[in-house]
Amino acid sequence: MKILIALLVLFTLINLPGPDARKIMDTVYKQDTSRDTTWDAKMDVYDKKGNARGKKFVFKKTGSLGNSKTLIRFTEPAEVRGVGLLSINQGGTADRQWMYTPAIQRVRRIAAQERRQRFLGTDFTNEDMAERVIDDFNYTVLSEGEMVDGRKTYKIEGRPVSPDKSQYAYVYLWVPVDLPYVVLGEMYDKQGQRQRIYKA
Numbered sequence: 001m002k003i004l005i006a007l008l009v010l011f012t013l014i015n016l017p018g019p020d021a022r023k024i025m026d027t028v029y030k031q032d033t034s035r036d037t038t039w040d041a042k043m044d045v046y047d048k049k050g051n052a053r054g055k056k057f058v059f060k061k062t063g064s065l066g067n068s069k070t071l072i073r074f075t076e077p078a079e080v081r082g083v084g085l086l087s088i089n090q091g092g093t094a095d096r097q098w099m100y101t102p103a104i105q106r107v108r109r110i111a112a113q114e115r116r117q118r119f120l121g122t123d124f125t126n127e128d129m130a131e132r133v134i135d136d137f138n139y140t141v142l143s144e145g146e147m148v149d150g151r152k153t154y155k156i157e158g159r160p161v162s163p164d165k166s167q168y169a170y171v172y173l174w175v176p177v178d179l180p181y182v183v184l185g186e187m188y189d190k191q192g193q194r195q196r197i198y199k200a
Helices: 003-013 019-029 111-116
Strands: 037-047 054-063 067-076 085-089 095-102 106-111 137-148 151-160 170-175 182-187 194-199
Touching: 019 137, 019 151, 019 170, 137 170
Parallel strands: none
Antiparallel strands: 037 054, 054 067, 067 085, 085 095, 095 106, 137 151, 151 170, 170 182, 182 194
16 A cells, blocks of 8 residues: 555655746846846956956836837947947847947948847857847746756747747757746757857
């Protein structure tokens, strides 16, 4: 009898539904309730010899996640001062982006195929600089409990719902079990090579 009860308990545990990856990512996106955000940032770009060159910019966002406008305007160094990237994000439509170049006082729309090109000589692409749309990916929890920076996390895989939604074949995201934000992200191309790492 005890063996039967133990087997029933084990069977029940095995068949319990795991954490819902989409719900976890919904929580991550919804934790930012601000509608207007402005912050100053610095981006360090390293060459193959490990030499760093900094770029400073101001980031502004109006609207909520999934329905927003973001503007990145560079302030340093001198050769990129005033360069701006405007991204418009609306649910159900592809991101739209425009680049402003002060040297020639020109605004140019970034074509869809240019979203994979490097942004101002950095390792980031135009797509990387835009707000990610949660509905552009399908999500799966790969593991639970992996430690990142002393926190237990969910490791979540995201795959584009269609190839035109992202330059990446898939991404890995680590979200703490107790806090709704991404502490680590890795982006992979179609050959399975890691292309980007983000760390909060």
